[in-house]
Amino acid sequence: MSKTIMVVDDSASVRQVVSMALKGAGHSVVEAVDGKDALQKLDGRKIHLVISDVNMPNMDGITFIKALKNQSAYRFTPVLMLTTESEASKKAEGKAAGAKAWLVKPFKPDVLLSAVTKLA
Amino acid sequence: MSKKTASAPEKWSIENGLSIFDVAALEAQCPWLQSLPRDKQLRLRLVGIEEVDSAGVQWLLALKHRLKLHGNELVLDAEASPELSEALLLMGLTESLGIAVAAEEDA
Amino acid sequence: MTDPVDIFREEALEHLSNLEAALLELEQAPTSAEEIDAAFRSMHTIKGAAGMVGFDHLSQFTHHLETLFDRVREGQVELTAPLINQILEARDHIERLLDDPSPSVELQAVSAAQIIQFTEVTGEEHAGPERQETGHASQTAAGEARLYRIDICPAADAFRDGFDTLPLLKELSGLGEIHVTTRLGSSFDPRHFEPETCVLALSVALTTHASRESIEDVFIFVGDEWQIDITAITADEDCRLGDLLVDQKVVAPDALEQVLEQQPRAGELITAAGLAAPETVQSTLDEQRFIREQQKKQRKATPEQSIKVPQHKLDQLMDQVGELVILQARLEQLALESDDERASSLAEELSRLSTGLRETTFDIRMLPIGSTFGRFRRLVRDLANDLGKEVVLETEGAETELDKVVIDRLSDPLVHLLRNSLDHGIETPEVRREKGKPARGHLWLSASQHQGQIQILIRDDGAGLDTERILSKAIERGVVQPGADLDPQEIYQLIFEAGFSTAQTVSDVSGRGVGMDVVKRSIESLQGRVQLDSTLGKGTEVCITLPMTLAIIDGLMTGVSRERYVLPLSTVEECVEAVPETEDENSGVRLIRHRDALIPCLRLRDFFRVGGQPPEIEQTVVVRVGEALMGITVDEVVGHFQTVIKSLGRLYQGAGGVMGATIMGDGQIAMILDVGELVEQARK
Numbered sequence: 001m002s003k004t005i006m007v008v009d010d011s012a013s014v015r016q017v018v019s020m021a022l023k024g025a026g027h028s029v030v031e032a033v034d035g036k037d038a039l040q041k042l043d044g045r046k047i048h049l050v051i052s053d054v055n056m057p058n059m060d061g062i063t064f065i066k067a068l069k070n071q072s073a074y075r076f077t078p079v080l081m082l083t084t085e086s087e088a089s090k091k092a093e094g095k096a097a098g099a100k101a102w103l104v105k106p107f108k109p110d111v112l113l114s115a116v117t118k119l120a
Numbered sequence: 121m122s123k124k125t126a127s128a129p130e131k132w133s134i135e136n137g138l139s140i141f142d143v144a145a146l147e148a149q150c151p152w153l154q155s156l157p158r159d160k161q162l163r164l165r166l167v168g169i170e171e172v173d174s175a176g177v178q179w180l181l182a183l184k185h186r187l188k189l190h191g192n193e194l195v196l197d198a199e200a201s202p203e204l205s206e207a208l209l210l211m212g213l214t215e216s217l218g219i220a221v222a223a224e225e226d227a
Numbered sequence: 228m229t230d231p232v233d234i235f236r237e238e239a240l241e242h243l244s245n246l247e248a249a250l251l252e253l254e255q256a257p258t259s260a261e262e263i264d265a266a267f268r269s270m271h272t273i274k275g276a277a278g279m280v281g282f283d284h285l286s287q288f289t290h291h292l293e294t295l296f297d298r299v300r301e302g303q304v305e306l307t308a309p310l311i312n313q314i315l316e317a318r319d320h321i322e323r324l325l326d327d328p329s330p331s332v333e334l335q336a337v338s339a340a341q342i343i344q345f346t347e348v349t350g351e352e353h354a355g356p357e358r359q360e361t362g363h364a365s366q367t368a369a370g371e372a373r374l375y376r377i378d379i380c381p382a383a384d385a386f387r388d389g390f391d392t393l394p395l396l397k398e399l400s401g402l403g404e405i406h407v408t409t410r411l412g413s414s415f416d417p418r419h420f421e422p423e424t425c426v427l428a429l430s431v432a433l434t435t436h437a438s439r440e441s442i443e444d445v446f447i448f449v450g451d452e453w454q455i456d457i458t459a460i461t462a463d464e465d466c467r468l469g470d471l472l473v474d475q476k477v478v479a480p481d482a483l484e485q486v487l488e489q490q491p492r493a494g495e496l497i498t499a500a501g502l503a504a505p506e507t508v509q510s511t512l513d514e515q516r517f518i519r520e521q522q523k524k525q526r527k528a529t530p531e532q533s534i535k536v537p538q539h540k541l542d543q544l545m546d547q548v549g550e551l552v553i554l555q556a557r558l559e560q561l562a563l564e565s566d567d568e569r570a571s572s573l574a575e576e577l578s579r580l581s582t583g584l585r586e587t588t589f590d591i592r593m594l595p596i597g598s599t600f601g602r603f604r605r606l607v608r609d610l611a612n613d614l615g616k617e618v619v620l621e622t623e624g625a626e627t628e629l630d631k632v633v634i635d636r637l638s639d640p641l642v643h644l645l646r647n648s649l650d651h652g653i654e655t656p657e658v659r660r661e662k663g664k665p666a667r668g669h670l671w672l673s674a675s676q677h678q679g680q681i682q683i684l685i686r687d688d689g690a691g692l693d694t695e696r697i698l699s700k701a702i703e704r705g706v707v708q709p710g711a712d713l714d715p716q717e718i719y720q721l722i723f724e725a726g727f728s729t730a731q732t733v734s735d736v737s738g739r740g741v742g743m744d745v746v747k748r749s750i751e752s753l754q755g756r757v758q759l760d761s762t763l764g765k766g767t768e769v770c771i772t773l774p775m776t777l778a779i780i781d782g783l784m785t786g787v788s789r790e791r792y793v794l795p796l797s798t799v800e801e802c803v804e805a806v807p808e809t810e811d812e813n814s815g816v817r818l819i820r821h822r823d824a825l826i827p828c829l830r831l832r833d834f835f836r837v838g839g840q841p842p843e844i845e846q847t848v849v850v851r852v853g854e855a856l857m858g859i860t861v862d863e864v865v866g867h868f869q870t871v872i873k874s875l876g877r878l879y880q881g882a883g884g885v886m887g888a889t890i891m892g893d894g895q896i897a898m899i900l901d902v903g904e905l906v907e908q909a910r911k
Contacts, residue, residue: 078389101448143422173391210396212407
C-alpha cells in the first residue's frame with residue numbers, strides 16, 4: 001500500500017536518492033531541507049513515516065523529532081533517522097527523542113526500502 | 121466520526137480512521153460499555169476505513185470481547201475497504217471478527 | 228489425457244491390480260519378500276499420489292495398509308488367510324474411494340471400520356499418518372521449505388512508539404506462506420482497557436525457504452521489550468491442539484491435562500470446560516490444520532530418484548554462467564580489435580561452449596508448471612465449497628516448462644486470479660440454472676509455449692464483466708475522468724488499475740484489498756504481460772504472457788549514435804532499411820508500410836532523447852508482441868548478442884520502455900528494451 005513519507009535532509013542529493021527509491025516503491029514523498037522546513041510542511045497532513053537526517057542547519061534532527069512528537073497528530077508517527085558513522089553518539093539522543101530506527105549513511109536503496117517496510 | 125451517545129447505541133458508524141491516532145477518541149465514545157442491558161446487538165458500521173493499524177484492530181477485538189462479557193454481540197458491517205480487509209486477513213481475524221457482508225439495502 | 232486426477236486414477240488402478248496379484252501369490256507363499264515389497268510399493272505410491280491430487284481421505288486410508296505391509300516386511304505381522312481376505316476387501320474399497328475425492332459418509336464409515344481392523348493388527352494408533360512418518364523427512368535439506376512458529380508479544384508501548392504489527396506481518400508473508408492467529412493477550416484487562424497500550428499476542432505459522440536470520444531480520448527494529456520466539460517445527464513433529472493452546476498461554480498446562488484425561492475431542496472439551504473461548508479454539512484449530520498441511524507438503528517433497536540441489540546453488544551457477552557469457556563477449560571484442568586470428572578462433576570455441584553451458588543450466592532450472600497446478604485443484608475445490616458453488620477445474624499443459632523462479636513467483640498471482648474467477652465470475656448453481664447454464668461452473672487453466680514465450684490462460688464460464696459497472700466504478704474511484712470514451716477492451720484493463728476493486732462487499736475470498744493491480748505488478752515484475760477479455764454472461768478470460776526465463780536472453784543489438792540497445796530476439800520479426808513512411812493525420816504517429824499494412828513506428832532516437840544526427844539510411848526493426856506489430860527505428864543493427872540481463876535496480880524502476888541492462892564485451896552498458904511496453908506507448 002502506498003504511504004506518505006516525509007524526507008528531511010539538508011543534502012539535496014541524499015533527498016533525491018531517498019525520494020527516488022521511495023517513489024520507485026510506490027510511496028508519496030514530502031521533502032524538507034531541515035527541521036524547521038519540515039515542521040512547516042507537516043501542515044496537519046497524514047504522514048506515515050518520517051525519515052530524518054540528524055545534523056542540519058536551522059533546526060537539527062533531534063530537536064525536530066521532539067517537536068514532531070509534541071504535536072498530537074504526529075505523536076505516534078514512526079521516525080527513521082539517518083546518521084553517519086561519526087554520529088553514533090547521537091543514537092541514544094535520537095532514541096530518547098522518539099526515533100525508532102537508524103540507517104547509517106551511505107546505504108543502498110534496497111536497505112532503505114527494507115527498513116521502510118518494517119516501519120510503515 | 122460518530123455521534124456521541126450516553127446510552128448504548130444499536131448502530132454506530134466509524135469512518136475513515138481506525139488507527140492508534142483514533143483509538144483513544146473511539147474509546148472515549150463508549151462509556152456505556154459498563155452499563156449495557158444484556159442480549160443486545162451492536163451493529164458497528166465501518167465505512168471507508170483508509171487508515172487502519174493493529175492498534176485499531178486491537179480496539180475492535182477488545183470491544184467485541186467486552187460486549188460479550190455483558191452478553192452482547194458485536195456485528196461488524198463493512199463496506200469493501202481494502203485496507204481494513206487486508207489488515208484483518210493479515211492478522212488472521214477475517215473469520216473471528218465476522219465482518220458481515222454489507223447488504224445493498226443498508227446503504 | 229492431461230488431467231492429473233485421471234492420470235492418478237489410471238495409475239491407482241494399475242497399482243491395485245499389482246496389489247491383487249501380489250496378494251494371490253502371497254496366499255500361496257506368505258513370506259515372499261518380493262511380493263510383500265510389491266504390495267507395499269503399490270500402497271505407498273497410491274498414498275503419496277492421492278494426497279497430491281486432493282484425495283486426502285484415500286491417502287489416509289492407504290497409509291494404514293502401507294504400515295501393515297511395512298510390519299509384514301519386518302516380520303512383526305504374519306500374513307494369515309483372514310488378513311489377506313481383509314486386504315482384498317480393502318483393495319475393493321480403495322477402488323470405490325477413487326470415484327470421489329470426498330467420499331460419502333457411508334464410505335468413510337467403511338474406511339473407519341477397516342482401519343480399526345488393520346490397526347489392531349499393526350498396533351498403530353488411529354491417529355493417522357501424521358505420527359508415523361518419523362525418519363522419512365526428519366532432516367530438512369538447505370533450500371527446502373521449513374515450517375516455523377513465531378510467537379510475537381509486542382511491548383506494551385509498541386503502538387505509542389510508532390510500531391505497528393501489520394508491516395511485520397506483511398513482510399513475513401513475503402517470506403512464504405503464513406497463517407496468523409491474533410488474540411488479546413494475558414495482559415488484557417476488560418475492566419481497565421487502555422486502547423493505546425498494546426495487549427495483543429500474535430502467533431504466526433510460516434512456511435519459508437528463507438533462513439532463520441531473514442526471519443529475525445524482520446524484527447530488527449522492534450524494541451528489546453518485545454518478546455519474539457521463533458521455533459522451527461519439523462515435519463514429523465506432531466502438533467496437538469492442546470500443546471498449541473498451552474504454548475500460546477491460552478490454557479494452563481495442568482488445566483489442560485485434567486481435561487485431556489477425560490477424553491479425546493480436545494477442542495470441544497476445552498471450550499466446554501470454559502478454559503478458552505470457542506473462537507480462540509477455532510483459530511488455534513485453524514493454525515493446527517495449517518501446520519499439519521504444511522508438514523504434509525514437506526513430506527511429499529521427498530525426491531524421486533533425482534539429486535536435490537538447493538536453489539541458491541542453482542542461482543549461483545546461473546550467475547556464473549552469466550559472468551562467463553560476458554567474459555566471452557569481452558574476449559570476442561578483444562580478438563576483433565587486435566585482429567588476432569588465434570584469439571578469435573579461441574573466442575569462437577568459447578562461445579560455442581558457453582552457449583551449450585547456458586542452455587544446460589537453463590534446462591536444470593526448468594520445471595513443469597504442473598507442480599503448481601496440483602495445488603490449485605485443491606484450492607478451487609475448497610473455495611468452491613466455501614462459496615456454495617459447483618466448479619470443475621480443468622487444466623492443460625501441465626508439462627509446460629518454466630524457470631523455477633518464475634513458477635514460484637507466478638503462484639500468488641494465479642491464486643488470486645482463480646479466486647477472483649470463483650468469487651466474482653462463476654455464479655451460484657441457482658443463478659446458473661436460471662440463466663440456462665449448467666449448474667456446475669467450469670474453470671480452465673492452461674499453459675503453453677508460444678514463440679519462446681509462455682502463455683497462461685485462465686478462463687471461466689461465469690458471469691463475465693459488466694463494462695458499465697466497471698466504468699462507473701472507475702469514474703467514482705477517480706481512475707478515469709467522467710466522459711472518457713473507452714472501448715470495452717480498455718474498460719476491462721481498468722480493473723488492473725491501482726485503487727480499483729469491483730468487489731462491492733468484503734467477502735472471505737477475494738475483495739480482500741489485494742487487487743488486480745497487484746496481480747498486474749507481479750506479472751510485470753516477471754517481464755510478463757496480462758490481458759483480459761470478457762463476454763457478459765458468458766465468461767472471462769485472462770491471458771498471461773511470460774518470458775521463459777529471466778536471466779539470459781538472445782538479443783538483437785542495435786545502436787543509436789553511441790548508445791546501444793538490445794531487443795529480445797524472440798520479439799523480432801525482421802529488419803528493414805529505408806522504408807517509405809507516412810504520418811497518421813490525427814495522432815502524428817509515424818507509420819511505415821510493412822507487407823501491405825501500415826504499422827506504427829517509433830524512433831528510438833526521439834523516444835530516449837539521444838543527441839546527434841541520424842544517419843542518412845536508418846534501420847527499422849519490426850517487432851511483434853502478441854498480435855501487434857511495430858517498427859523500431861535505429862541508426863544501425865549491430866547483430867545477435869547473448870544478453871545477460873542485469874536488473875536496473877529500484878531507482879530506475881520507473882524508466883519506461885527499459886526492462887534491464889547488460890554489460891557488453893567492451894565494458895559498455897546497453898539497455899534492454901521492454902518491447903511490450905514500447906508497443907503500448909506507441910498505441911497511445
